[in-house]
Amino acid sequence: MTSRSFRYTASILVVVAFLGLATGCGGDDDTTASENSIEVEGKESLFFDSTEYNAAQGTIDIKYFSNDDLTHNLLVEGHEDELELEIMGDEDEGSIDLDPGRYVIYCDVAGHREAGMEAALIVS
Ligand SMILES: [Cu+2]
Structure with a gap:
């Protein structure tokens, strides 16, 4: 990376950080940055x-x-x-370390993924 493109990238990061601060200061629910979590609900009709x-x-x-x-x-x-x-009318939770990329999450119970229990997980 050239120093010029580094400076360009760095200035974008500064702008993004500034926007994050600007939008974050008004809310009292600013926990998403530190709590990196998603909630997934499995639906009866298999999605x-x-x-x-x-x-x-x-x-x-x-x-x-x-x-x-x-x-x-x-x-x-x-x-x-x-x-x-694994769940059955209840909940379960766990964690996984992932690099940036596009992943697929799915339900492995026979027939469920084919029926629609599959989704993208975008990690950035
Ligand atoms: Cu399922």
Whole structure:
């Protein structure tokens, strides 16, 4: 990286940081920056409550819950040995370390992913 593009990148970061401060000072609920977490709900008709979830790189806390009587689990494609949540009308939570990228989360119960229990997890 040239020093010129470094300066350009650095100035963008300063602007982003400033905007973050400017928008953050008015709220009393400014916890999202330090709590890197997402909530995923498994729906009875075999889909998640969103098709896309967003988180920041690093340790991401995932809370998974449902109100139906089916067993659901939640895995991150390619990282199946690092996180497996399982629920049945209740909730489970865990955390996983991820680098920036686009990941797929899915329910591994037979037939569920095919029916629609799959979503993108965008880590930036
Ligand atoms: Cu499921």
